[in-house]
Amino acid sequence: MTGRTTLINQHDATLHHGDIGKQGTTSNGEIAGAARNLLQNSPYGGSLRTASCSEHEGVLVLHGRVHTYHQKQRAQEAVRHIPGVHCIINSIEVDSRLH
Numbered sequence: 001m002t003g004r005t006t007l008i009n010q011h012d013a014t015l016h017h018g019d020i021g022k023q024g025t026t027s028n029g030e031i032a033g034a035a036r037n038l039l040q041n042s043p044y045g046g047s048l049r050t051a052s053c054s055e056h057e058g059v060l061v062l063h064g065r066v067h068t069y070h071q072k073q074r075a076q077e078a079v080r081h082i083p084g085v086h087c088i089i090n091s092i093e094v095d096s097r098l099h
Helices: 028-040 070-081
Strands: 006-008 014-019 052-056 059-063 086-089
Touching: 028 052, 028 059, 028 070, 059 070, 070 086
Parallel strands: 006 086, 059 086
Antiparallel strands: 006 014, 052 059
């Protein structure tokens, strides 16, 4: 069985649906920890590594600031396949002044 993840980008209020593609369950604390680990170890830039997240009942919220919109999208994609995540709210702000 394949689950569905709802992706919400708060800045443009668009909804995207994507397949999780992985089975399994993860507890609430493990979901946030897994997401933080993926973001901190991301090869896509320093500002992405400083992004944070919170999670409640399968809803994962991404916070922070990144240099480009591409990094914002990469953060969302990095955590999308974590088992137990049903909805991602991408509240990461793009600030081109960051370096």
